[in-house]
Amino acid sequence: MRGFRISMFWWVVITLAIVYSVVKWAIPALSREITTLPFPLPVPGTLMLFYMVLTIVALFLMVTFSDEGLESFSRPIRRLLRGDFGQPTAYLVLLAVPFFVGWQVYEVVVPKVEVPVSLRIQHPSSNFPKKFEEMKNPFSNPTDEAITAFAEAAKEGEIAFIEQVVGDIERWEEESEPDHVLEFFPTPAMTALLGEIEGGEIEPATAKAALIEKNLFEGRALYAMNCRPCHGDSVAGDGPMADGFKLRPINFTDNGTIETIVEGYTFWRVANGGPGLPTEATPWDSAMPIWKLNLSDEERWKIIMAEYDLAQKTPRIPETH
Amino acid sequence: MARLANILLFGVALMLFTAPASAKSVPSGPKPEFTEDFIEQGRAIYFQRCSFCHGLLGDGEGPAAPYMDPRPRDFTLGTFKFRTTQSGELPTDDDLFRTVSRGLPGTGMQAFDNDLIKNGLTEEQRWQVIAYVRTFAQEFDNEELDPVKTGKLVALPKERAPFNADSIAKGKAVFERAKCWECHGKEGRGNGQKAFDRKDDWGFPIRIRNVTLPWKLKGGAEVEDIYMRFSTGINGTPMPSFVKALSEEERWYLANFIKSLQHQPTSHQVLKVGRVEGGLPEAANDPAWDAAEPMDVRLTGQVVVAPRWQNPSIELVTMKAMTDGTDIVFRLVWDDPFADTTHDEEQELDASEISAVGAFNSYVEGDGMVPRKLETFRDAVAIQFPTKPTTGTAKPHFLRGGGSNPVQLWRWKADEADGERGGAEEAVARGWRQALKPQAEDKQQVAAKAAWADGRWSVVMKRPLATEDRNDVQFTAGNFIPMSLNAWDGSNGEHGLIMSVSTWHYVFIEAPIPMTVYLWAVLAVLVTGGLGFWLRRKAVAYSPQENEA
Structure with a gap:
């Protein structure tokens, strides 16, 4: 049994990846199957946020439920940072993560150029005599x-x-x-x-x-x-x-x-x-x-x-x- | 057993020899028998769907016909343009089926295939209407003229060179040698002829198609379709068949070359203004233009108000724009086979007769109502902007705005191109009812520079980004400024509201990214980085107590 066990850290990573993929790709793909339309049904951005927050809360509860869980979660991170997988790997991660975060922040705050969208009502009746x-x-x-x-x-x-x-x-x-x-x-x-x-x-x-x-x-x-x-x-x-x-x-x-x-x-x-x-x-x-x-x-x-x-x-x- | 083998062989041979000209628009089964009852069904369909253009007698003189160019086909002569038969021959029934099914792009003849259009005709209905149309020309009753029975068909070549650089280059050589450019122009823009000096069999002047616009190719835009056009010729027009002059192989290369000339328009609606340091391009052919992103603007006939015009010559204008922070410069490029640089106001149409309720029709006839010849009207183009800054999506109407929503037009006129400001003039419009009102002389700030070569106008218009005049559009970075076009081809009879028009697009000058954006990003890197190294220190400090082997 022991051979099949994975650490809590990977549990968290895999769960997050699965939930993300389901919302990002599986739901749109499924919606196309169901509706047979040539385009997927739109998945609102807030839905993704909602699901990810829920997943993270649940994972947080699971990880912090016991000391063993927390230990199992933090051990791989500690080992990486300490250099157990090689010092270059540790530095690479320590540099890559901040730059990734910086890039994401830039994407969020940079002014977006979008063509003004006109939402149009086809049969307006507001001035219909x-x-x-x-x-x-x-x-x-x-x-x-x-x-x-x-x-x-x-x-x-x-x-x-x-x-x-x-x-x-x-x-x-x-x-x-x-x-x-x-x-x-x-x-x-x-x-x-x-x-x-x-x-x-x-x-x-x-x-x-x-x-x-x-x-x-x-x-x-x-x-x-x-x-x-x-x-x-x-x-x-x-x-x-x-x-x-x-x-x-x-x-x-x-x-x-x-x-x-x-x-x-x-x-x-x-x-x-x-x-x-x-x-x-x-x-x-x-x-x-x-x-x-x-x-x-x-x-x-x-x-x-x-x-x-x-x-x-x-x-x-x-x-x- | 032998019989079965024969049937199979026959089937295979049939498939090889009757390979369709195009994969699309071929009947799914054999042609039904044209019985009297079947023809009568066709007559009912023709009456409802075809007669208003082609006429009750099939002579192409229906009530809607005079306003169209090309005119609806006169069926009584038995002369059909788009066939897979030898020059001068009748079309096959399959040819007629193809035309009815997919229509003739760039003309009033639209697709009737009910797979393409919900309210089209079923395959059976299309056969019925063809059976009826055949009754208009007695030639169809003469078996000796049946191109299938006499074998006067044109097939696609068995060996077809792929569409690649090599076959295109070979095709270009054929184009030069066969002198296609004498009529069609070196770039295929229909600008080879010197004047409208030739007429078709129906007495209408020949207007050579610009083969670079795929949606205007009546016989279809695929290599197979193009091959058929110069193999079969176009009956009733000066377009000959090249079956004798060129080999199958050469014709296929030529078709590949013509295909390569086709322009695929961009689909975006925003003209991004490129930024240059030090000197904006003055001339249309300045290499500095290469850096700017093009936007294709589709135009169509002005059919919104009388006088309406459904035979526009200019359907595409390619725009580019650049700024150096002080001035803005636009370049407009469009195809026009003749440079018309004179204007005779006396020949302009007085549209009042066709503009009122009770007038016979408010469209301008394709032939006779306005002179469509050289040295009559000038070529011109105008860029239109709202005068006031727009809020949200609200704008003035795309056709010259309105009373409380004025627009400004930068109009360039070919007949004044040698004059002051290169023929450019700023004018204000408050709706289409009034003529354009030129702005005061001291408020004229747009300067133009134009050139015509190989059937193509290039016009550059320049103005300061900001002006003092409240009737002028002001260009500020970060805003979407609505923009639309009017265009006139003089030798196509266009002047006044008889013109090409586009709906609203946008001009956009990118605003520089504010410093705070970079600041936030750097701060995020520093905080996350700091946190990471702090955690590392904690991890190293924690390690002695851990037992991990």
């Missing part, structure tokens, strides 16, 4: 009048499109000579409408679905013209302009973005852009334009409609009181 909270997108929820008017127009084959898409549709009409202008929509909603027009009787539900489809088409075109350069054609915040901005354009396919806010909030954000943000959302870094300066309410609502559709997300429902 309440009147937007329950706003509904009039183009994804068309009124009965709008639906009737659209059905009438569809019957006549005289659909009023926004001017931005007219050119492309006209060239298509010239080339394809269709029976009805809406034939370029390869979607079930529009096919159903065209079928009913032929039958002579249009159901309001069919007309509504088709009108939403038409609004969505215009919204997508406006998105491609205005928003795509930054937010990308797959609404992933990765457009051709995106890499130039430190604060990257929002990725709408992310679960934490447009899904977690009400439609009225999106409308308000698109209208007022970066400069309309409160300070906690670092407006000075945001490249989001103040779109109310360039786009009409109608254009912005249609864009928002397309955005949610392309991202396959639905807005949060306003809370009713």
